[in-house]
Amino acid sequence: MSKEEAEEYLNLFRIDDQKYLVGIFQQGITVYKQQIRALNIFYSLVTTERIKYSPDFRIGIIGGGVAGLTIAAAALEARLNVVLVEQEAHYLHMQRGCDIRNIHPNIYDWPDEEATYPSTKLPVLNWRHDTASSVAQQLLDGFEKVIKSIGEESKPTVKRLRQQYNSKRTFVTERIIGGVRKFQIKNYASEDDKTVKTDRFNLTCDLIIYAIGYGIEVGVTKQSAIRGATSYWRNDAYNQTFLDESNNFLVSGTGDGGMIDLFRLKILNFSYDYILNIMKSISYSKELIDDLRAIKKRMMGTDPRMTLFQEFTEIPEQYYMPIIDVIKQDRRLRNIEVCLNSKKENLESIFSLKRNSMINSFIAFVLYKGDLFSFKKGPLKYDEKLKEYQVKAETLDLQESNVIIRNGTNKKAIFLIDCLSSLERKKIQELKELQLESNKISSTDPLWSVGEMYQIFNDFQRLENPAIKKLETRLEFLPIETRAICSSFLSVLSNVLQNVKKDEIYSLNIHRPLMVQNNMYYQQITTYNVNRLHKDIAGVTLPIKEGSVGLSFKTGKPFLVKNVEDNKWGKFLELIKTTDGNHFSAKAKSFLTIPVLAPTPSKPGFNSTCLVLYVEAKNPDFFDQETIELIVSSINGFVASIDNLIAWDQVYMKRLNYEIGSTVDAELSQYEDTGCFEDLSLRSFNNKPFKDFYSFDLIYKNSFERFD
Structure with a gap:
């Protein structure tokens, strides 16, 4: 994303260059879309360099709801200083304790394919569908995890994050300190006002983000002329049998x-x-x-x-x-x-x-x-x-x-809150028109990938502490359950191989295709299994055009590579376009890639590559016919078990609808000419395909789960 594009996006939320209002007049007020919008603002502020790392830079966030917590979590992951102000006694006060409403991250995108996917894919504060009360707790647990991760001896958590509750009388005033425009967030009640319980504080910030939510529903407050209204988030008995004759x-x-x-x-x-x-x-x-x-x-x-x-x-x-x-x-x-x-x-x-x-x-x-x-x-x-x-x-x-x-929230109430000046209220009225206009386009699509946000966090962390290791490879979101199931399969396969290759040194891994911002990649699902030939981490994501694994994804074919002569090996490595994040190590003398195929909905009769298994070994003669057949047989068992889990409705996986594996055979001739490359599709293997083309964003289903 360019600076110009980020500036254009920020225009929807900009009160001035140091004050921003999270969109409250836009469509898409689900919990998940509020998080995406909040992270879009954070990402744009970093891109435009309005947020820069400095040990003294502090962001003031007014509002401890979903958007406020999400921005705060991202800022803290980037090791920025944060003041988080909430008017109630605790965060997420609307959703806490609400057990009659169920929150789902994607259901309002139905009938899109991914609409029933039950989990978020965010760089911070992920959750999966459940009751509002449970989702609130998941978010709070995630925020607490971030807080625990930021404390360091040089800067304890209490100095990096200031949390202020019961802020009933909050005001933001400007000061010039050392020639720089700063903001003081004050909270106080007058001495003669005994009806408002509020905590006093006075803190200075460099940037203000108003994340004050969408207001309480029309009719709920005492000022309303509508009688009998109750909040959408309050518990009721409408799901139950009525004990009187009410019908x-x-x-x-x-x-x-x-x-x-x-x-x-x-x-x-x-x-x-x-x-x-x-x-x-x-x-x-x-x-x-x-x-x-x-x-x-x-x-x-x-x-x-x-x-x-x-x-x-x-x-x-x-x-x-x-x-x-x-x-x-x-x-x-x-x-x-x-x-x-x-x-x-x-x-x-x-x-x-x-x-x-x-x-x-x-x-x-x-x-x-x-x-x-x-x-x-x-x-x-x-x-x-x-x-x-x-x-x-x-x-x-x-x-x-x-x-x-259910007459919607009272968004007019924002113009009455104490912390806004008359000029700010006028500017917010202008923002209202811009945000309403933006409803004609999708303004809640992520501007970032999870990998880009991880990179921002790492860059900022290293500015504070140069001893932190630089993130050399791209990491993208990887579901925990996907990694767990695939790791279990690799453990079984490792045990099988150890029975026939007792003294051999080898490693295994498995990869899935991944579309990131309309570009195709493949992602390493697990760390390397057995005796690792090199260090690695799960989630590494590489362009589909790179490496032997990428070649199997592109062609849908299995390959065997042996280091028979150093000069031929070097030529092959040059052709395969290796990178620092490539999957085979310098110690490996042979490796095997086996794709698992699946039918492509968009192209009847065509199979796409759903997964690729990668095995590397120190011995160039490791992969004899018996070993390859043993590996293929194990893969077939894994494919059958996944198909069964889906048929029995035990797991959820989104179906993909793009084709991977259409590279023509002529492209392979350059690899075959090196003399160390073999196309195993010319041999006879009974490689079992999946019944459908899965994303491997794999989530277990529970029999009691439901959402609305």
């Missing part, structure tokens, strides 16, 4: 929050995985998903031909109406009357990707087609004298507990 509800608000409560009222123990599993089981599952993906693509285009509602009506009813039938058969359709209320929109206009996710819009459409809820347009009001709710003067026969208000 008539109104949900006011047609955003994602309102639709989710509609689903919870109509479908017993509602969860997205329940609905998606039904969709997988019905006869026209593939046709339905293909249609929905095509619809989403058109709706995200510059000139959609129809509204989302109209697009849905074009889908044949036999594709989706069986969903209702299965819910009824499972006895999970609840006998509850629900009215969905919108202040302004007609029924058709509530189906819009500008305000709702695709998955919620589609489920609501299916319920609508099944005549499972009614709809009323008009503002909801409560008549204090008559003690009744009304929509357009029509009285609603409802108890207060049967009215659910």
Whole structure:
């Protein structure tokens, strides 16, 4: 990313060159997208050199929610000084203790292939789907882990990170110190104000980031005229059987929050995985998903031909109406009357990707087609004298507990917070227009790769402590469970080989393809197994064009290389384009690469390379026919076990949809001419392919897991 591109991105959040507001007027307010947006801002500030390493440089972060914690964690990993200010007694106060809401990082991207992937892929504060309370705890545990890692004798944690809670009266003032513009963050209450419990402090910072969240929902605060509203994040009993005769509800608000409560009222123990599993089981599952993906693509285009509602009506009813039938058969359709209320929109206009996710819009459409809820347009009001709710003067026969208000967050409240000056409020109004305009494009895609962020952390750490080892190779995100399962396989294979190669010195590893910012790489999944011929770390990521492993990925073929003559070996190494991060050591005299293939969805009849096993040995004659057949047999067992885990729904792995392994045979002739290279595909091996083309972002599923 260039400095100019980073500056353009920062324009969406810039109050001035030393003050920034995390986007609160943008679409995409999921926990995961807030984290991505926060890291985009941090990355852009580093790219534009507004954040530079200095032992005295300090970032002031106002807000201890998801975005504030994420920026703070990144800054601390880069060994920067941080002041983190939170108005409540603890961080993530909205999500803590909330057990009725489940948070998933990707489900709102449905029906995209990766939408059900249950884990984040971030350089800091990763988590996997669970209840809001559990996700909050995962984030807090991750932040605590960062805090424990930053303490050093030269600079204890307490000096690097200042955490301030109960900051009810926070003000940011400017000072010129040594000719440099600085900011003082103060928190205090007046002596005669006994109603506000607040901690006093006064700290100086070089950069201010307002991460103050999206506000409390409209109707929840005492100042609201709407009666009966409760926060989306407060626990309720709507998932349970009602102990009285209540069976008539109104949900006011047609955003994602309102639709989710509609689903919870109509479908017993509602969860997205329940609905998606039904969709997988019905006869026209593939046709339905293909249609929905095509619809989403058109709706995200510059000139959609129809509204989302109209697009849905074009889908044949036999594709989706069986969903209702299965819910009824499972006895999970609840006998509850629900009215969905919108202040302004007609029924058709509530189906819009500008305000709702695709998955919620589609489920609501299916319920609508099944005549499972009614709809009323008009503002909801409560008549204090008559003690009744009304929509357009029509009285609603409802108890207060049967009215659910989901009118979104009160973003206007940001203009009233104490720490903003009048000039800053004016600038934020301008930012509002820019951020709303940015909703027309995807402003929450990562501007960085995990590897780039790791490199930033390492560069900053080395500026503070030159003794820290320089990160010489690219490291990208690697799921722990992927590494664990592949390490177990290599351990088994190592034990098998040791029985027939007792006195030999050899090492093994396994690699997966990885797309990073539209460029193809391959990644080392584990450290080298058995007696290592050189030092290495898991997660090393190399361009697909490099090394013998890359050659097997590109061609989809197995290769055997032997160092028979030094001059031929040198020629081969020059052709293979080795780098400092290459996988074979100077001590290795032979090595074997065996690809595992899988069918490519985008190209019927074509197999792509899904994994590559790499084995190197000190003995040039290590790989005889018997040994190669033993290795291939072990790989086939591993392939069968992974296919079984997926068939039994024990693990999740995203399917890939690009082709790897199309290099023409003519490209191999230059390697064969060296005299130390053999294309093993010319031999007869029964190399078992995977049933599908997997990403190997492998996550175990638990039988009790569910998300909504």
